[in-house]
Amino acid sequence: MKQRFLFLISITVVLLVLISSSAFSQTLKDNPELDKKVKEFLSSHRWQWHDSNVPAVDGQLLYDIIVKNNYKSALEIGTSTGRSGIWIAWALSKTGGKLVTIEINKERHKEALQHFKEAGLSEYIDARLADAHELVKQLNGPFDFVFSDADKEWYKNYFVDVDPKLKVGGCFTAHNITERFYGGPGGRGGRGGRGGYGASGGQAAFLDHVKSLSNYETTVNSDGGGVSISYKKAGK
DSSP states (O other): OHHHHHHHHHHHHHHHHHHHHHHHHHHSOOOHHHHHHHHHHHHHTTTTOOTTOOOHHHHHHHHHHHHHHTOOEEEEEOOTTSHHHHHHHHHHHHHTOEEEEEEOOHHHHHHHHHHHHHTTOGGGEEEEESOHHHHHHHOOOOEEEEEEOSOGGGHHHHHHHHGGGEEEEEEEEEESOOSSOOOSOOOOSOTTSOOOSSOOHHHHHHHHHHHHOTTEEEEEEOSSSOEEEEEEOSOO
């Protein structure tokens, strides 16, 4: 009798997991034509990216985080020419969300707009030509996903400005973060632009700060260019 009871409990748990998984998958928007267009665009531009755009492995990481958590309101600090924005917006096309992305360099901003259009993702992106030092403070939010890839010395400042606007359960990610740092300035993209791959004191200060917060859980993914992943577990 006891074994039968345990068997029924096990079957019930499995069914609940399957139902929950099915319900979540149904919330994701299926658009095979867009998927094909984005994949073809990324493939055809594989060797053409420059300006310190993220490698594909990091783009896939951002995509997976958004889809897994069903995030809908994203902020990117440092558009560059749009590669990471394409990965983020592609994920948001699945969840029904939208990306606000900021770039200070006019030429990079213009190139990114063209890339977003060619990839078929323009409707999922609000691309701003602006100084991220100022605009991030002014944005109302709330956001549930943030990707920071602008001037590295300002990483902590960006985080402090965004933190009150990030939903509990949301995720703050930052690029070019590693567990070990070597001195020297790493930011060369300017405000809202991309920084270099050399580590800087700003990156170390940022990582130390987010790891010290009890309401955040932070890990570092080192598969590509180095991405810190900080989930907000509570308001304070």
